[in-house]
Amino acid sequence: MPRFSVVIPCFKVQGFLRECLDSVLDQSYRDIEVVAVDDCSPDDCGAILDEYAALDERVRVLHLDENVGLGRARNAGLPHATGDYLIFLDSDDTLTPGALRAMADRLAEADDPDVLVFDYARTYWWGGTRRNVLAQVLAQTDETFTAAERPEILDLLMVVWNKVYRRDFVEREGFTFPPGYYEDTPWTFPVMFAADRIATLDRICLNYRQRRQGNILSTTGRKHFDVHAQYERVFAFLDDRPELAARWRPFLHAKMGEHCLDILSKPDRLPPSDKAEFFRRTAELFRAYRPRGAEIPAELRVLERGVLGYPAYRLRRESGRAGRELERRARQARGSVAGRLGRVRTAVRTRRQVDPDLVVYSAFSHRGVLGDPAAIHRKAREIAPHLRGVWVVRGEEEAASLPPDTEHVILGSADYHRAVERAAFLVNNVNWPYAVPKRPDSVHIHTHQGTPLKYMGADLLGRPGARHGLDVPQMLRRADRWDHSLVAGRYAERMWERAYPCHFTSARTGSPRNDVLVNAGPEAGRRTRERLGVPDGNTVVLYAPPRREYRRGGYVERIDLARLAADLGDGHTLVVRLHPSLADGPARGLGLSELHRRGVVIDATDEPHVEDLMLASDLLITDYSALMFDYVLLDRPVLVHADDWAAYTASRGAYFDITAEAPGHVSRSYRELAWLLASGAWRDEEAARLRSAFRARFCEYEDGRAAERVVRTLLLGEPMPEPGGVPGARTVPDATGHDLLASP
Template sequence: MPRFSVIVPCFKVQGFLRECLDSVLGQSFGDLEVIAVDDRSPDGCGAILDEYAARDPRVKVLHLPENVGLGRARNAGMPHATGDYLLFLDSDDTLTPGALAAVAGRLAETADPDVLVFDYARTYWWGGTRRNVLAQVLAAEDGTFTAAERPEILDLLMVVWNKVYRRDFVTRHGFAFPPGYYEDTPWTFPVMLSAGRIATLDQICLHYRQRRQGNILSTTSRKHFDVHEQYERVFAFVEGDPELWRWRPYLHRKMGEHCLDILAKPDRLPPGDKAEFFRRTAEMFRTHKPEGTRAKGETRLLEGGYGAYLLRRRAAQAGREAGRRAARLRTAAGARARRGWSAVQSRRPLDPGLVVYSASSHRGMLGDPAAVYRAAKVIAPQLRGVWVVRDEETAATLPPDTEYVLLGSRRYLEVTARAAFFVNDVNWPGALAKRPGATHIQTHQGTPLKYLGADLLDRPGARLGFDVPRMLRRADRWDYGLVAGRHAELVWERAFPCHFTSVRTGSPRNDVLVGAGASRGREFRRRHGIPEDHTVVLYAPTRRDHVRGGHADRIDLAAFAADLGEDHTLVVRLHPSLANGPARGAGLSELARRGVVVDATDEPDAAEVMLASDALVTDYSSIMFDYAVLDRPIVVHADDWDTFRASRGAYLDITAQPPGHVTYSQPELVRLFESGAWRDRESAALRAGFRARFCEFEDGRAAERVVRTLLLGEAMPATGAARIPGPAVGADQLTRSS
């Protein structure tokens, strides 16, 4: 008996069907069967299903004699299912790699619940991907729960395909799909309300295809009246079980909101049918209104007639339009006021002691600008440092007593109009006008490996979404650019052909890495529960411009963590651009919850993460240049190097000039760690050569050098690779300027 029975109804999906079936049959967890139901499809679906059944015994095909619709096609497949769990997969959707293994693992962990709800992401025909906006609801608890214990589970999209169902639970209750347009509604509510044990999986297991012409529910048709009959079935189910009566107020409100949502959409109902739809909805709303309840929010519109509904809708629409007009006027007036204020401030003299800082597009006190700021507070306390942050939430992350301004605010306009110095690791907004006498210091974000700036003009795929000429116009404001080595100096001057001077200071944020002892990073280990005697391996992959969404699973993290052994901890830090996208939901969040790995993506201080680790595994991330300063082992995992270099472009062949051993497959990577070769003499020799080439100015005094030279105008302190490794110069060791 297989673990999963995947039921796939098919009708007019021949263009998507192979991708759907391949996503199931290609799963790493193979204990499954596919019940494919040909719902009398007029295209080539039936032949495709027979082809798959002929070559894979796990595929069973049912050819229905007539078209019965999605719900009843699912019903037709259920009697043929023999698996422990049922999964209903629409034939134009796909399972993500590793989905069934993750589901099976979570089912085992929660002792086979009645229902397990997993996450999904919408994939759009134009290439975009968007994760379920209510993914936080799936943040898993240790055990299981009921809908009464966590009612927010019912706020998720009421569909059948984001769950697996224990087959004997479905059989015992006799759950089945009714005919109709909204067949998922009278399945999902009864199932979820009846389940004694529900579990969740915070992992994207399914890609929900968004077709260019929309799905069947987005078409204009009287079939949308079916929603009333389907909710009648839900109400009847609840009425038949006194233990479920408590749900009547919730379902009453949900029905009203659902129907009003259909009515409000301009492309759902024929114009002549809207009044009838409203009247039927209002009648249902009155009929099923529980005693003592009051309509709330939009559902109050159902207590009047259709004419009153239209008046309220038109009034609300007019109010929204008036609000938008007022907002536009306020925006225009505010812009005029800001321009006037900026003009006034720009006529005042520059403040020679005012330094404005920003990092990573105003995300807080981070990276090189933060290191310069901390050094300036010690060396030159007479300088006034002000941070630009994007919102109050970001401001709350700043240390106490840090002066800041919100981007675009009046105070922002004032300080940026009068500051003598600007320190940033990316570009300032285009509206910021540089005044004569102001100095812009560009710290950059490390030593580059992949193409940047003007070099992206030869890589149309990599520059998607980047306006290179605009980027260069903003870079024209730079006066100085900080570099960690001659390689970086040459790259920045080639990629940004602008009028700035490269300064051989080193990277200020890396000062803490120079000569760092084993005791550094203990706070990170303690905070994440990592035993002191564990070997910590940091995995930090970069994004792929040639992959939709930028994320590609190049390593099976669970398998790698297991292969490293019980005395190792795998720490994962995704590229910052992937932190809030679907990449975390592809499996990392769930692995971190289970303690398989530590997710350090949100850690604000990358240096702290590096200091806590004993080795780095990366692909083509520039973090390797920073990590080399630590003089700890680095492994480059380059299984798609040729593809990456062809799509993005690279300034050097990292496989020919690596900072350590290079692997080209996961088994090869595992063998490297099992054998201990990851930290052998060859690894040390490669790392030493790499550091000499790319980290020659990293001597622990970069921040001090920036403050003394660029902010105070003192002579440049000498640099030299001979100082590596040496005692790290922290803020507490810097001497005050006289």
């Protein structure tokens, strides 16, 4: 008996069916069966299903003699399902990699609940991805519960495909799908009302395809009247369960009203001639099923007036549209006035006297005291205390996280404008907003965020995919304000001057953020390991994947993190840090958050200081992240996992072939990566040689005194000394105090 039975009804989806089936059959979790139902599809769905069944014994195909619709096609597959749990997957949707393993682990952890609710992401035909906006509901508890104990679970989209169902629970309760277009409604509500134990999985397990055409519920027609009959079926279910009716009838009554009014409000659902009839039918049901003594929410009271309420409802909606149009025009007028006032303000600001001791700092789009600007600020307070340092932050949340005694201004505030207008020095690792004036007597110092491997600046003009949403000419106009560009070596100097053909001077200072790495002692990183909960003596593997421009959203799961953690084995801790631009997207919902919760990996994406993570780790695994240029300063091993190098370079472009000039061994498949780790080759003599050559080529100005050099030469005006060079053949102890170059 398999753990999962995946029931897939198919009708006119030949363009999506293979992707759907592959997403199930290629899962690392294999204890499944697929019950595919050909709902008398007129295209090649039946042939595709038979092809897959011939190749994989886990696939069972049922061909129906007539088209019965989505719900009854699922019913046809149910008697053939033998798994412990049922999954109903629509044939144009896909499971995400690792989804079944995550489901199986969560079910075992929750001791086989009746229902498991998991997360999903909408994937749009034009390439966009948007996570379920109520995902936080799934992350609120590890315990099982009933819907009565946590009614907010019913605020989630009430569909069949975002849940896993224990088969004997379904059979005991006699749940089946009715005919019709809103067939999910009389399945999901009764299931959730009746379940004694519900669990949640805070992980995106399914990609919900938003097709440009073909979604029956997004088209216009009288089929939407079917929603009334489906809610009547749910009320009939409650009538047969008095113990449930008292609790859930008022909720269902309000939910029905909200759902029907939502359908009525959509411009593409009902023909205009049918809207009054739909409203009348909704109002009749609303009055007929009103629980005795129930209080009606204000937004639903229009339904109590029946057909007389429809003109008022329509007027309110149309008035809302008119109000939004008036507001849009007002915004345009305000913008025009603001533009004129802005030009006046700029003229006034440039007349204000510059404060020769004022240094304004910002990092990573005003996120806090971070990166190179932070290192410069710390050194300035040490050796030039007369300089007044002021940080720009985005808002009060960022301000609250600043170190004690850090002077700051909020972006856009009056204090902010006064600070950037009067500052003698402006230090940033991101371009300043275009509204920040460049005065002849002020100095702009740009630190960058790392040594470039991928194309940057003007080099992106030939890469339309990589510069999507990026105005390169405007970026270069902002870079025209730079006076100094900090570089870590001559390679970086060449690349930055090529990428930004502007009027700055390259400052051969080294990277201030890396001073802490060059000067690291044997105890460096110990506090970070303790804070992260790394067991004493464990080898810490830091995995840092970059963005992929060939995928909208930027995230491509190249490595199965659960598998990597398992293959590393006891005595190892896997720490994952996503690129900061991926922190707020759907990437963490694709398994990382769930694995972190279960202690399989440590999600360090939100750690503000990446230097601490590098010091706390013993090995870096990355794809093409600029982090490798910094990490080699620790003289600890680096593995480059380059399984999609061709795709990456074709979309983004790279200044050199990292697979030919890597800081360590290169893997082009997970099998190769696993071998490098298991064999100990990751820290052999060849790895040390590659790392030394890489460091010599790219880090020649990194001598541990970069911040001091910036302060003394660029802020205080002292002569620029030649960098001492990065220490050569040295071995920095790893975070556990052991020599990583020792034999495995």
